[in-house]
Amino acid sequence: MDIPLMSMALSQGQVKQQANISIMKKAMDQAAGNTEFINKMMSGSQIQALQHAAQPHLGGHIDIKG
Template identity: 45%
Template structure:
């Protein structure tokens, strides 16, 4: 195998690796944002006065 072909193959593998890392970073950012949004939604839905007392009749 000649040097030029080896250089091209190495460059292509580096480009593929960089693309994979970029996609993974985007997925991680999306997951992080989804977690933040879910946490905010859960915090807003908490109603401390509901369920704190139980009426019992004997």
């Protein structure tokens, strides 16, 4: 049994786990920020602007011929 080799492998495993947790925290923070942005964009007066941005060709002309 090689104690130094086992210690090094354990240490590397801990570093990988810490890196994965750090990346996951950043992804969760970004998702929370995106959620806030979407909620802000969907508030009352912003809905029409968002719909127009998504489909700018709709609602530009009204056909009033009978």
